[in-house]
Amino acid sequence: xxxxxxxxxxxxxxxxxxxxxxxxxxxxxxxxxxxxxxxxxxxxxxxxxxxxxxxxxxxxxxxxxxxxxxxxxxxxxxxxxxxxxxxxxxxxxxxxxxxxxxxxxxxxxxxxxxxxxxxxxxxxxxxxxxxxxxxxxxxxxxxxxxxxxxxxxxxxxxxxxxxxxxxxxxxxxxxxxxxxxxxxxxxxxxxxxxxxxxxxxxxxxxxxxxxxxxxxxxxxxxxxxxxxxxxxxxxxxxxxxxxxxxxxxxxxxxxxxxxxxxxxxxxxxxxxxxxxxxxxxxxxxxxxxxxxxxxxxxxxxxxxxxxxxx
Numbered sequence: 001x002x003x004x005x006x007x008x009x010x011x012x013x014x015x016x017x018x019x020x021x022x023x024x025x026x027x028x029x030x031x032x033x034x035x036x037x038x039x040x041x042x043x044x045x046x047x048x049x050x051x052x053x054x055x056x057x058x059x060x061x062x063x064x065x066x067x068x069x070x071x072x073x074x075x076x077x078x079x080x081x082x083x084x085x086x087x088x089x090x091x092x093x094x095x096x097x098x099x100x101x102x103x104x105x106x107x108x109x110x111x112x113x114x115x116x117x118x119x120x121x122x123x124x125x126x127x128x129x130x131x132x133x134x135x136x137x138x139x140x141x142x143x144x145x146x147x148x149x150x151x152x153x154x155x156x157x158x159x160x161x162x163x164x165x166x167x168x169x170x171x172x173x174x175x176x177x178x179x180x181x182x183x184x185x186x187x188x189x190x191x192x193x194x195x196x197x198x199x200x201x202x203x204x205x206x207x208x209x210x211x212x213x214x215x216x217x218x219x220x221x222x223x224x225x226x227x228x229x230x231x232x233x234x235x236x237x238x239x240x241x242x243x244x245x246x247x248x249x250x251x252x253x254x255x256x257x258x259x260x261x262x263x264x265x266x267x268x269x270x271x272x273x274x275x276x277x278x279x280x281x282x283x284x285x286x287x288x289x290x291x292x293x294x295x296x297x298x299x300x301x302x303x304x305x306x307x308x309x310x
Contacts, residue, residue: 004037009067051078060084096214114308126139129291129293147282148186185274186294204235205232206298209225230300234263268297
């Protein structure tokens, strides 16, 4: 590591007034080790990928996403296919990817860990969807894509409440949706090893990481960034109790043995609006960021990005 860019989200997490101080403290760790560091606030979700590409063009061999999973997601958009390494300084609310990588969750220890880390190339996911202007769009992801009720959570979540209350805002809104959301079903097709099968689900998760931290813990047993395919969770049921039992299983890290929810592997997944309810809006999120609606297609991009991790 010779030259690094710190792209930091000034609005990420619950300590906005300390954001610049946290970023500067982490940057100083690298500077003390002889690394040239340039710190720049992200301008917007749509522009952050371009900022990463600009930094790489200016000679940065490492780009640090300083924020939460949303910041990592935005930086990733400009790094797929490049030779630069993606590093993480966790400063967000959930920091699921940092939990999975077992990174320190404080900025200075995270920067020290980066100096000892190794870079390895990993596959990333790609999701195509319909954005809220009605156009086809796509994003890369490292954590997960959710289609259905979990994406509806991000549609309903108040950004001010998230900023003020952190994870408590997620849990409160999730509880409300668990009690009231109709859990309407939609058709999916799953490709695995050249074989395709169809299903009707109320929720689909395409997961890339093993550990989320918080109450979710192990959301999709068997998921790993070392894999080149998707670990899928198919909610065939509309039973609220079954949903709750599955979340509790993750919290307790026990094996799922119930019916109505299936763990599967896949190379590609498509999701469509139910023909019986063409007016329905089935939402799509990636890495905790609301993207748009179905129709959606989820695939994998092998050997896509260099990730800096312990």
